[in-house]
Amino acid sequence: TAIGKVFLTFMGIASGASLGKEGPTIQICASLFAQMRNISDKKRRLLIKLGAGVGVAAAFNAPLGGMIFAIEEYIRKISTKIAILLVGATLIAVFVCDLFTSHAPYLGYINRNLLHHDGSIIVVGILVGLTCGLCGALFTWLMVLVSVNKKLAINRWRKKHYLLNALIFGLLVAFIGHLTGGLSFGNGTSTTRYFLDNDIQAPWYYAIGKFFGAISSVSAGVPGGYFSTALSIGAGIGDLLHHFLTGVPLVQIYLLGMAAFLAAITQSPITAVVMVVEMSNSSEFSLPILLAAFVASIISEQFGDGVYHQQVLNYIDPARYNETR
Structure with missing residues (x-):
């Protein structure tokens, strides 16, 4: 294995x-x-x-x-x-x-001068948390739907015709990549790091391409992780919000979005906060990140469990579910 x-x-x-x-x-x-x-x-x-x-x-x-x-x-x-x-x-x-x-650090060294913030960051953190919480809940629902929902007719078809399924969704992954100029390919770490290092905005379609690129990749049966992809999607969502929150440094929005979206899909906010702070070496910005992550996790919880807990039900008896928590 x-x-x-x-x-x-x-x-x-x-x-x-x-x-x-x-x-x-x-x-x-x-x-x-x-x-x-x-x-x-x-x-x-x-x-x-x-x-x-x-x-x-x-x-x-x-x-x-x-x-x-x-x-x-x-x-x-x-x-x-x-x-x-x-x-x-x-x-x-x-x-x-x-x-x-x-x-x-995994995300490079952030310009600390761009991390200075005032009380308005509380409102920004809540808005980013709310948005990422809703988007994360949708992402989790779609991931569970295409990966472990045995009742869905298309999933039964995919299991029986796995080669044709891989071809169809593989072509969809390629098509999304073509539409986004290749930005949807891979986990997005190098691209996100480039945006962070240079303090520049991502294309408006970056988050959308990564979001549906990941769903299509899982649908094709490709093994892979969600962590780094979630960070990239979160950064893209933050970038979209920056169009309405122009007074906030872009780097701050990126960090808030990354932690919030990761917290939303895993419902492990402390992990999301510690990882983003550690990977970006941005400890002075930890409190706003903490706020956004917990808001996103709380919002996501209203729609069900995190993606890992829902997917594990495909491998163990539901009666033992609480043992995984």
Whole structure:
């Protein structure tokens, strides 16, 4: 499974799928820990959860984000021993990754002069949170609809005719990419980072292209993650809002949108805040990011659970659902 994930994820992203490597990285790390023998089921389950946090930390060069993700999403009760294991595992993973990649934050170094804000940022944070919360709920609904809804007739058809399905939705991914000038291809990290580094506006269709590019990629059956794609979509939504909030620095809108949309689809606002702050090295802007993320998460919760909790029902009995929370 792990080997297949590596190959298919590489091929999917290389083909232009609007998804990231982070989801498969989490699954690969968790599956490797799951293969350990001569240990109890309880310890194996713990290692799988630790593996998920390690995967996030390694993928984003964000050890704190990986730790918080594992705690908020998987580990409900944490002891000192588990905390030490989690800290050690994530730090080692990031250290090893740093040997082969850049030490720079995932989103680069933000111009701190552009992060100064006043009380009006509260209103902006709420507006961004509301918008991203609604868009995130729609994104989650569509993702669950095309990926795990067994009652939908088209999903039964897709499972039976998977090659034809891959061709049809693959062409749709290519068509969306053509309409957006290639901006919808990939996870969008380099594009979003370019917008952040240069403090320039994204094309108005950026968020729309990434949004439907990701939905189409999942519909085609391509394995991939939502984290980095969600950050790109959130940045695009923030860019659209900036047309009405011209008095706010563009970089601030980008950061608010990224954290808010990620919080909306995962309903893990603390993870979203820590990751965006850590990846952009923007700790002085953490309170506005926190506000936007929690507003988005609360709005999204009104329409159902986060995307991961809904998708997991495809693999376990609904009676055990609460065990995943």
